[in-house]
Amino acid sequence: MEETSTRLYDLGRQDLESRFDPSVTLVRNRFLPDRHLPHDSLWYAHCLLEDGRIEEAEAIVEAVLGLQELRPNDPHHGNFWWHLEDGAVIDLNACQFVLESLIAFPVSALSGPMQERVEATMRLAFEEATRLNVHWTYTNIYLLDVHNRILGGELLGDANIQKTGAARLEVWAAKTRQVGAPHEFNSPTYTAVQLNCLAGIAQHTSDPGVRDIALEMEELVWRHVARYWHSPTMQLGGPHSRAYRRDVVGASGFLKVVLYKLLGDERLLAKSPYYEGHDAEGHLIVARTDYHCPPDAEKMLRASPDRTFRETVCIAPPVEAVATLAPTYSLGSMSRPYGVGEPPEPWPQNNSCIAYWRRDETPGYGGLYCRFRINSGHPGDPSPQASPLWLDVWEDGVFWTAQNRASAIVAYGLPPRGPRPLTDMRLDIRLLGPHFANVVLPDGTLWNGESSPVPPGPIVVADGSAYIGLIPLEATDLGRNAWTILWRDGLETVVSVVNYTGPPKMFWEYRSLSGPFWKGNIRNGFALRIVDREEFPSAASFADALARAPLADEVTGSIRRISLGTGDDVVRLEYDLLEIWP
Numbered sequence: 001m002e003e004t005s006t007r008l009y010d011l012g013r014q015d016l017e018s019r020f021d022p023s024v025t026l027v028r029n030r031f032l033p034d035r036h037l038p039h040d041s042l043w044y045a046h047c048l049l050e051d052g053r054i055e056e057a058e059a060i061v062e063a064v065l066g067l068q069e070l071r072p073n074d075p076h077h078g079n080f081w082w083h084l085e086d087g088a089v090i091d092l093n094a095c096q097f098v099l100e101s102l103i104a105f106p107v108s109a110l111s112g113p114m115q116e117r118v119e120a121t122m123r124l125a126f127e128e129a130t131r132l133n134v135h136w137t138y139t140n141i142y143l144l145d146v147h148n149r150i151l152g153g154e155l156l157g158d159a160n161i162q163k164t165g166a167a168r169l170e171v172w173a174a175k176t177r178q179v180g181a182p183h184e185f186n187s188p189t190y191t192a193v194q195l196n197c198l199a200g201i202a203q204h205t206s207d208p209g210v211r212d213i214a215l216e217m218e219e220l221v222w223r224h225v226a227r228y229w230h231s232p233t234m235q236l237g238g239p240h241s242r243a244y245r246r247d248v249v250g251a252s253g254f255l256k257v258v259l260y261k262l263l264g265d266e267r268l269l270a271k272s273p274y275y276e277g278h279d280a281e282g283h284l285i286v287a288r289t290d291y292h293c294p295p296d297a298e299k300m301l302r303a304s305p306d307r308t309f310r311e312t313v314c315i316a317p318p319v320e321a322v323a324t325l326a327p328t329y330s331l332g333s334m335s336r337p338y339g340v341g342e343p344p345e346p347w348p349q350n351n352s353c354i355a356y357w358r359r360d361e362t363p364g365y366g367g368l369y370c371r372f373r374i375n376s377g378h379p380g381d382p383s384p385q386a387s388p389l390w391l392d393v394w395e396d397g398v399f400w401t402a403q404n405r406a407s408a409i410v411a412y413g414l415p416p417r418g419p420r421p422l423t424d425m426r427l428d429i430r431l432l433g434p435h436f437a438n439v440v441l442p443d444g445t446l447w448n449g450e451s452s453p454v455p456p457g458p459i460v461v462a463d464g465s466a467y468i469g470l471i472p473l474e475a476t477d478l479g480r481n482a483w484t485i486l487w488r489d490g491l492e493t494v495v496s497v498v499n500y501t502g503p504p505k506m507f508w509e510y511r512s513l514s515g516p517f518w519k520g521n522i523r524n525g526f527a528l529r530i531v532d533r534e535e536f537p538s539a540a541s542f543a544d545a546l547a548r549a550p551l552a553d554e555v556t557g558s559i560r561r562i563s564l565g566t567g568d569d570v571v572r573l574e575y576d577l578l579e580i581w582p
Helices: 002-019 039-050 054-065 094-103 113-133 140-158 159-179 190-204 208-228 253-263 283-285 295-302 537-547
Strands: 026-028 307-314 319-325 329-334 353-358 367-376 398-404 406-411 422-432 459-463 466-472 482-487 494-504 524-532 549-554 559-564 571-576
Touching: 002 026, 002 253, 002 283, 026 039, 026 054, 039 054, 039 283, 054 113, 094 113, 094 140, 113 140, 113 208, 140 159, 140 190, 159 307, 159 422, 190 208, 190 253, 190 283, 208 295, 208 307, 208 319, 208 482, 253 283, 253 295, 253 571, 307 494, 329 398, 329 406, 329 524, 353 422, 353 466, 353 524, 367 524, 406 559, 459 482, 466 494, 466 537, 494 524, 524 559
Parallel strands: none
Antiparallel strands: 307 319, 319 329, 329 353, 353 367, 367 422, 398 406, 398 571, 406 524, 422 494, 459 466, 466 524, 482 494, 549 559, 559 571
């Protein structure tokens, strides 16, 4: 991996150098170039130290140390401003990212007075980390804390800090072994953080017992990644506990940088047409980390075997992940929303149902994902969240899913909304890239590419190696004619299943999901089937087969039951419309 490490180091250094602002001796934020980041700045100082440019590196360190919150009455005394321009601690995780950068730093190369200041800064940051005491379910930050305490404690010669980190590692390892997957499961960004932390501990700790646990758990995470990795498309198949827009649309995110070091496949660093701006991250971290991927996991990463599997990925609340990976496509879903903490706080970065399929032309893949949207503009108009394309599109709904091999049912409802006026509620099923001429409407005609209502029935998309069949389910009409509309949003084709579009309205029935007017959640959703194009002679024949597959969507009392298909191909979903948190 020496060649890929060198390449990543050079790419990372070039990126940091291009963003360095000598007027403040800090590195600019990739996405917000008028703001400056402490932890990226330290990584650039690391490069300068390797060149022997000590004075320039110390000037950066001086600027970073000036961003530590030193007001003793501040509730986050010892943490850091995320940006020079913030003026306060905005992101509580800043202390962990700065500590990570300082621990990787060759502190001994600094002058004596600067070494003393850095060590004092680290001790103060560890005091803040102790007060924060992040919950173990917040996996990437918890493991960053473990990594920083173990290695930072050794660097400072502080046995208490090191032992606290080792004890927290044992707690996380025990809980993760019990489930078989990290709580922050299958994340295109945060799985990379997990791997970096565990590999870094194994690489640098002087404690053999700690090293053994870190190696064991790093191998567990590698095998977890390998189960979902789809090598024909070079994408991490779903479902994803947490993902950003760049991850969803297939850009070169953090995990792909780690995989590039292992696999050396240039497709992992390729730009995606569906994403603008900086995509890859962590080049220097990955370049300097020695990974320990077990041979069986590496074999799966290099050539994905066909498989369908389901596993419990979270115990409280219980979440089941289902994935099917075939030579031409992958399909994955998660049974309910992802949450962190105890009791869990829902986090809006799930990929409830996501598919990728192979395409011969660049970028080599197509994709499908979905989001419930609130107040996001009239369907058919370009979404404000899609410009610029690096902005994220969060999940505004709650969901229930079921999957049987290449078929899935995805149902959506509202979380409690409070007294917030709503102008638009809809489910967006978003497809990456298919040309409008490849979309067959329910009446058998081809879509002309213009925003238009769609009649009930299957919509079939013929793209690359796959036929994708979508059946929008009947949505609750909230007063302005529930409907389905097909439209283009940049390079994405969107099927919107609309509950409401109209004047601002507070919807008393749903503001708390328990009030005097509430009789159950709204209904929205879709059924999905994806197949290899070789299974059917044409898109029309697949559409006909899908239209003939029995579809039921019924409500008895508060129980909604949805099913598609028969026999071994049937997929069924049942859930309670009175359930507030799925």
